[in-house]
Amino acid sequence: MKNHSMKRVIRFGGAVAFLGLASTASAIDGPQIIKENCLLCHSETGNAEAPFSRISQQRKTPEGWQTTINRMKSQRGLSLKPEHERVLIKYLADHQGLAPAETADLRYVLERQPNVVEQNVPEHVAGTCTGCHSSARSGLQRRTTDEWQKLIHFHMGQVPTIEYLAGHRDRPWFQIALNETAVKMGEGYPLQTQAWSDWKAKPKAALNGQWAVSGFVPDKGEFTAVMSVMPNQKDNYITLINGHYADGSKLTGSGSATVFTGYEWRGAIVIDGRKMRQVFAASEDGKQMAGRMYLKNDEVMGGRVLAEKADKAATLVSVTPSSIKQGASQTLIIAGANLSNKVSLGNGVKVEKVISQSADRLVVQVKADAKAAIGQRTLSVGKQTLENAVAVYDQVARVEITPTESIARIGGNGGPIPKRKSTYRAVGYAAGADGKPGTEDDLSLGYLPATWSLKAFDEVAEHDNDLKYAGSIDAKGIFTPGDAGLNPERKMSTNNVGNLAVVGTVKDGANSVSGEAHLLVTVQDFVKELIQ
C-alpha cells in the first residue's frame, strides 16, 4: 500500500521534480554531482569554504535552486539523472539555503499564493526588478556583491532587450542595476548573515509524528485532519492524512514530503483523488508547521494550513467560525487532537452540547446570551487555550472581500494554458466601541458565509460589456474566467478580458452587508515560473 502510493507520488511530481521522494539508491553526494556535471563551465576555486565558482557564492530556496538547475538544463546543456538532480537540489538547499528568519516575510511566493500585492518593496528593486519579477524573487536570494553584479550581467546576456523595456528605457537601466541595485543587494542580502550562521548551527527537529491540522480549500471549505508523518529516508517522510471538511464529509489522503534546509516542508499528497502540493515552513522547534496547500493543476485552489505537532498530547489548533452573534446559537468546529470535551468561551457564552468528537476535531453547539459582552473571547478546551479565538458581536457593520485586488486569466478553449481562477472570501467586522465601522477599533469577525455576484468595475467595463464575457462567480466565491482566444462579438475581437467588481453579501439577521473587491480578468500568463 505504502509503496504503491509512493510510486504514484513520484509520477505526479513531474513539474516540480524535487517534490518527489529522495533517491533510495544514490550514494553520490552533492559536491560529487557538481564535480561530475558542472565543471565544464564552473571551476574549482581551491577555497574549501566556497569550492565552486558561481555556485558557492549564492544561497537560495529549494525552488530557487530548482530554477537554476532547470535553466542549466534548458539553456546550458546540463543533463542530470533525476535522482541526482534531487540529491543536488537537496544538498544545495541544505548547505546554501535561507534561514527561517530570511524567508519569513516572503513565503507567499514560495506558497504560490495568488493575488498578493507586495508590501515594503525596496526602492532599488522596484525600479529595476519588479517589472518582470516579484520583489520576493530577489529577496529570497543571498549573494556576494560580485555575484549580484554577475546576475545583472546575466540578465543583459540572457534578455538583451531588458534595457529597452518600458519603465527601464527612460533611465540608464544597466548602469543603475549594476552599480546601484546590485551593490545595495550585496549589502541588504549578503551571502554571509548572522541568521544563516545561527540556523546552520542549530539542531534540526525531526518532523515525524502526529500532526493536528486545520486548513481551507476554496471548493471544499474548511477542513480539520490528523496528518501522520512517518520517516522514510533522511529528511523524507511518508504522509497519511485523515479528517473532515466542515460539512462533516470525510477527507483522506496519502503522500510524501521532503524537508529542505531543516524546515522547508515540500509535500506531494493525493487527497480524495486530487493531487495537491504542500509548501509549509516548520517552526524552529519543529512543533508547528504553517503554509499553503493547493491543487497541483490549479494552484489558485488552495488555502492556509496550520499544523501542530500532537502525538499524544492534547493539541488545539483553531476554531471556525470565529464569531458568534449576541443571542444566537452557533456550531463551532474545533480543530485539534487528543482534546478534552470541556469547552469554555467565558461568561455569556454557553456550550449547549457536544455534537461530535473525533481524532481531528470537536464539534460543539454554543449559544451567546443576548447581552453577552462584545469582544474577542479566549477558547478553552480542557487545559488548552486559544486567545482571540471567537468574537461575540452585535451586528455586522461592514464586510471586506479578500483579496481586495485580484487577477484571473482566461484560458482553456482548446489552448494549452488552463484558466486561472480567482477565489474570494468575506471578512466581517462589527463597529466596535465607537459604533463607527471603518475605524481602528472595529472587531474582526473572521470569515463569514456570503453570496456572490459580479458587476462592471467602471464605465469602460460597462460599455464593453465585460460582465457578459469575462466570466462567472459561483456560490462558493470562485470566479471562473471566460474562454481564451479572440471573440469576434467584442470590440476589436478582443479576448474575454474584463474589469469587474466582485460583490460579497453577508446576511446578518434581517440586514445584508456587502463588500467589493476589484478583479481584472486578463490574458494568459505565458511565462510560468517556479518563483514568480
Place this chain on the structure above:
Amino acid sequence: MKLSKSFKPARLLGTAMTSLALLGTGLSAQAATDEYLLTVTRPNQLHVIDTKTDKLLRSCDVPGTFGNGGVAPSPDGKIAYVMTNKWEDVVGFDISNCKIVFSMSQSTPKEQVKSIISMAISADGKELYTVQNPVTLHKDHFETQQPRLAVYNTADGMDAKPVRTFPVDRRITKLGYIEATNEVILGGGDVKAINAKTGKIRTLAKLQNWDRSPEGWVPPDAFQMHTIGEHIGEYIMPYFTIKWNGAPGDMEKAEFLWGMTRIDTKTGELTSGEVLPFEFIVFNWLTDPNDSDIVYGAFNTLSKHNIKEGKTLKVHNMPHTYYNINMLQDGSKIYVGGTSSDISVHDPETLEKIGSIQLSGDMSTSDMRIAKVQR
C-alpha cells in the same frame, strides 16, 4: 517638409488627383519611381509588395530564426537588408529575384552580439551600419560590453566583416543617415549623430538628459522601433512626457504629452518638442508628404493630427492592434501593418480603409519599409 505649402492645393483635389498633382509640381523624379513595400513575417519571409496594385510580388525565405523583422532598403531600392537570427545577422536580398547578395553574422563563440533594431544604410548605399550590443561569453558568466557602431562595406558581399567600429551609448534602437553631414543618426535616450569615418559623436537632441527641471517635467520615454519617415526623407524619434503644472505627482494638474525629435535626413535640419496631448498610444508618427504639420499615428486606432495646432483631426478605429505605419511618397496611401498578418491600406484624407494585403504569417514587430526604385 519644405514642399508642404506648394502641395496643399493639390491635396484639396483629393487622392484620385494625386498623381496628376505631382506631375504639376514638377517632381517628375517621383513619378518615375516605383515604390515597393517591404516587410517580414513569421516564420521568416521577406515580402515584396507592389504599391501600384497592392499585390504581393514575391516572398523570399530569410535564413535563420525570425528576429525582429527589421528591414532597411538600399537607397536605390534594389536591395533589402533584413535583420534575422534573433537580432544577430543581416542578410541582403535583391528584391527583384530574392537572391542573397550580402550577409554578415555578428556573434562569435566568445561574444554574443545583438542589434536591437539598429540598422541603416549610407546615402550612397556603400556602407551598412549596425549598433552592436556585445556580451562576452565567459565559461561561467556573462560580461556586458560597451555598445559600438559597426560599419560594413555592402560590396563585401557574403560573410562580410566590420571595417570600422566606434563606441556608442547604450540602448540605441533606430538608426538613420544624414546626407548633408554623412552622419549616422543614433536614436537612443538622446538623439545623437556619429561620423562613421571618425567615430565623432555629437548630440542632436537631449531627451533623457534634457535640461528641464524634474519639478516641471518627467524625463521623456523616447523610443522608436519602426517607421522612420523614409517616404519623405525624415527621421522621427517620438517621445512621451508629463508636464507637472502643479506639484510633481499631482496628476490632476498634469499634462500628458507626445513630443518628437524630427530630422530632415537630407539637410540635417532638426526640430524637437512637444506636439500633441497624449490621447492615443501610437508606435510611430508619420508626416504627410504634402503638409509637414500633419502627422499620422497607428496602434489600436489610425489617427491624423495637426501638430502645429496640437489637434487631433480624425480617428479611425482599427479592427486589431497594428504596430506599424508607412506611406507613399506622394501621400496617396497609408499602409498600417505589423502585429498580425494583414496590412490595412487607408486613404490619408478620410482615413477610410481602401484595401488590404493578406500575408502568409504574422508580422509581429517587423518593419514595413518603402523601397523606391527608379524606372
